[in-house]
Amino acid sequence: MNAAIIFGLLFGLMLTGMPVSISLGLTVLTFLFTMTQVPIESVALKLFTGIEKFEIMAIPFFIVAGNFLTHGGVARRMIAFASSMVGHWYGGLGLAAVMACALFAAVSGSSPATVVAIGSILLPAMVKQGFPVRFGTGVIASSGALGILIPPSIVMVMYAVSTNSSVGALFIAGIIPGAVLAGMLGFTTWWRARRGNYPRLARVPWGQRLRAFRESVWGLMLIVIVMGGIYTGIFTPTEAAAMSAVYAFLVAVFVYRDMPLSRVPKVLLDSANMSAMLLYIITNAVLFSFLLTYENIPQALAQWLVDTGLGPVGFLAVVNILLLLAGNIMEPTSIILITAPILFPVAMALGIDPIHFGVMITVNMEIGMITPPVGLNLYVASGIARLGMTETTIACLPWLITMLVFLVLITYWPALSLWLPRTLGMLG
Amino acid sequence: MMRVLDHLEEWLITFLIGAATLLIFTAVVHRYALGFAANWGLDATYDWLFQFNLGWAQELCIYMFVWMAKFGAAYGVRTGIHVGVDVLINNLRESFRAKVVLFGLLAGALFTGTVGTFGAEFVWRMSQTDSISPDLEVPVWIVYLAIPLGSYLMCFRFLQVAWSFWKTGDLPEHEHAHVEGLEEEVEKSQVGGTQEEVLIGEAFELTEEREHIHGGLSEADWEKQHPHAKRDEEGRP
Numbered sequence: 269m270n271a272a273i274i275f276g277l278l279f280g281l282m283l284t285g286m287p288v289s290i291s292l293g294l295t296v297l298t299f300l301f302t303m304t305q306v307p308i309e310s311v312a313l314k315l316f317t318g319i320e321k322f323e324i325m326a327i328p329f330f331i332v333a334g335n336f337l338t339h340g341g342v343a344r345r346m347i348a349f350a351s352s353m354v355g356h357w358y359g360g361l362g363l364a365a366v367m368a369c370a371l372f373a374a375v376s377g378s379s380p381a382t383v384v385a386i387g388s389i390l391l392p393a394m395v396k397q398g399f400p401v402r403f404g405t406g407v408i409a410s411s412g413a414l415g416i417l418i419p420p421s422i423v424m425v426m427y428a429v430s431t432n433s434s435v436g437a438l439f440i441a442g443i444i445p446g447a448v449l450a451g452m453l454g455f456t457t458w459w460r461a462r463r464g465n466y467p468r469l470a471r472v473p474w475g476q477r478l479r480a481f482r483e484s485v486w487g488l489m490l491i492v493i494v495m496g497g498i499y500t501g502i503f504t505p506t507e508a509a510a511m512s513a514v515y516a517f518l519v520a521v522f523v524y525r526d527m528p529l530s531r532v533p534k535v536l537l538d539s540a541n542m543s544a545m546l547l548y549i550i551t552n553a554v555l556f557s558f559l560l561t562y563e564n565i566p567q568a569l570a571q572w573l574v575d576t577g578l579g580p581v582g583f584l585a586v587v588n589i590l591l592l593l594a595g596n597i598m599e600p601t602s603i604i605l606i607t608a609p610i611l612f613p614v615a616m617a618l619g620i621d622p623i624h625f626g627v628m629i630t631v632n633m634e635i636g637m638i639t640p641p642v643g644l645n646l647y648v649a650s651g652i653a654r655l656g657m658t659e660t661t662i663a664c665l666p667w668l669i670t671m672l673v674f675l676v677l678i679t680y681w682p683a684l685s686l687w688l689p690r691t692l693g694m695l696g
Numbered sequence: 697m698m699r700v701l702d703h704l705e706e707w708l709i710t711f712l713i714g715a716a717t718l719l720i721f722t723a724v725v726h727r728y729a730l731g732f733a734a735n736w737g738l739d740a741t742y743d744w745l746f747q748f749n750l751g752w753a754q755e756l757c758i759y760m761f762v763w764m765a766k767f768g769a770a771y772g773v774r775t776g777i778h779v780g781v782d783v784l785i786n787n788l789r790e791s792f793r794a795k796v797v798l799f800g801l802l803a804g805a806l807f808t809g810t811v812g813t814f815g816a817e818f819v820w821r822m823s824q825t826d827s828i829s830p831d832l833e834v835p836v837w838i839v840y841l842a843i844p845l846g847s848y849l850m851c852f853r854f855l856q857v858a859w860s861f862w863k864t865g866d867l868p869e870h871e872h873a874h875v876e877g878l879e880e881e882v883e884k885s886q887v888g889g890t891q892e893e894v895l896i897g898e899a900f901e902l903t904e905e906r907e908h909i910h911g912g913l914s915e916a917d918w919e920k921q922h923p924h925a926k927r928d929e930e931g932r933p
Binding site: 283 | 706709710712713714716717718720721723724728754757758761762764765766767768769771772775777778779780781782783784785786796797799800801803804806807808810811814818870872873874875876877878879880881882884885
């Protein structure tokens with residue numbers, strides 16, 4: 269009963285379009301003031317302690333790192349490298365777009381920004397070469413979502429924080445699925461390009477490839493620093509994030525010289541703006557999940573689901589559908605922070621691995637970026653391609669279907685995500 | 697007056713995020729330099745480094761980010777970065793939509809105002825005790841001062857945005873897909889600034905390319921011979 273009231277209130281408030289963080293907070297306050305005798309003091313304390321975890325601080329650092337490297341110059345280098353590597357196959361620039369998006373999204377951390385950065389440079393070139401606009405738009409809008417899965421990923425940190433999982437293990441677990449998904453998107457691109465007989469580029473000699481690689485390697489090293497640092501235990505994930513932020517600053521300002529020193533405060537301000545927004549949602553989501561726990565809702569739900577005999581297979585299917593629906597109207601951070609505390613205990617009760625569960629949720633969030641009506645990538649892509657929303661959505665369909673196939677794969681084949689962290693001994 | 701507050705806010709959060717980054721960076725470098733000096737028998741360096749105990753860095757970083765988060769959230773109201781679910785309200789009649797938006801903004805002000813008051817009470821009670829933080833050993837109430845200050849500021853920002861929305865009907869909107877320095881790159885990739893949108897300076901020369909792809913035919917001839925290459929544009933799947 270209380271659960272119904274809490275969620276009814278939350279959805280009611282959210283539908284008025286007020287910030288998700290405010291809806292969460294107001295739900296908690298309203299419920300506490302009118303329905304229960306939870307001492308307000310303990311709530312007040314939660315408000316302050318909600319974000320006092322060192323692990324959470326990885327988020328602002330990754331955002332700083334990402335913002336330094338979310339630069340047109342970095343995008344150009346990644347495109348040059350990608351097209352020199354795969355441009356001569358069927359799909360040409362389309363295939364290069366998938367690879368460039370994967371690389372850029374991995375270092376930039378923002379998937380709409382990836383679509384803009386890669387799209388604005390590559391899409392006109394593709395159209396000029398004779399690719400249909402739809403094809404180019406579809407490739408770029410969907411590949412832009414790859415960054416969420418390929419570490420470092422802020423969405424993964426969110427999941428780890430709200431479920432007390434290991435950030436490091438989650439990052440490592442994302443590597444193989446990220447590569448597989450990039451491969452599958454690439455395959456779809458290749459296959460459609462082959463059927464449509466779209467233009468290809470000339471094979472590029474290895475010397476030129478090496479040069480393109482050397483140009484872009486500074487950006488790519490970011491992933492190596494984070495993953496290497498965490499895996500070898502040199503850094504904690506938060507320290508790795510801070511190191512990558514300083515590294516990204518050095519690369520952007522001194523190595524690539526894309527950014528004058530005078531623009532650094534602006535980048536920091538933008539990063540602070542974004543991080544503060546995320547941290548504010550976290551604070552309120554912590555409050556919300558405290559209320560849920562206090563009312564025993566996750567446990568009751570877990571018990572109920574176990575009793576209905578749904579089993580892991582059915583449960584994962586239900587979770588996927590739920591998250592895909594949520595992905596249609598909300599952005600990833602809010603979805604994870606609201607649903608993870610509820611779904612996680614159930615998943616544990618059914619014996620699902622927390623890391624596998626996290627990777628699966630992350631893939632769902634990726635798909636949410638390209639499903640209407642609120643897929644951010646769709647908006648951005650329709651902007652640069654000057655296509656309507658409906659057309660952009662249709663343009664993304666082949667890749668959307670690919671992603672859904674991948675989602676089924678990742679859901680029911682845990683080894684895909686768990687093999688690497690297990691082999692590296694990162695799972696307890 | 698307003699201008700000063702705006703700048704102070706921006707300056708504060710910029711400083712906090714930058715300083716926290718440098719702080720953790722320094723702490724990590726320090727830790728490894730210490731280990732390095734010990735391993736290689738650089739005793740003087742070791743002793744010098746050892747004077748600096750950076751054990752408090754982690755705690756300070758957290759506090760800096762808590763302050764950054766509280767004031768940044770207020771700044772975020774001004775820049776419109778706090779997003780909600782607007783699918784429903786965007787499909788409402790304009791006059792009704794305005795009322796709902798205003799309700800949302802005022803609800804934000806109510807929530808942050810309430811939290812600010814909670815925070816103020818909490819800080820007041822803390823200031824009566826002599827509890828101090830574990831590593832830095834500063835009075836806890838000073839650390840938590842961020843909550844009432846930040847929340848009241850945020851409340852003020854909500855009212856400010858609500859007021860200007862009431863007056864002008866405009867809401868601040870955040871650009872989610874901003875990419876620094878992209879214009880220059882796109883311009884660079886177009887030949888001589890003309891409208892010809894062609895990538896240059898990449899690892900390939902397009903003109904040559906097209907001839908290569910089209911087997912030496914001109915663009916028009918190639919299209920005549922390969923009508924299917926363009927079919928997707930005409931709407932066929």
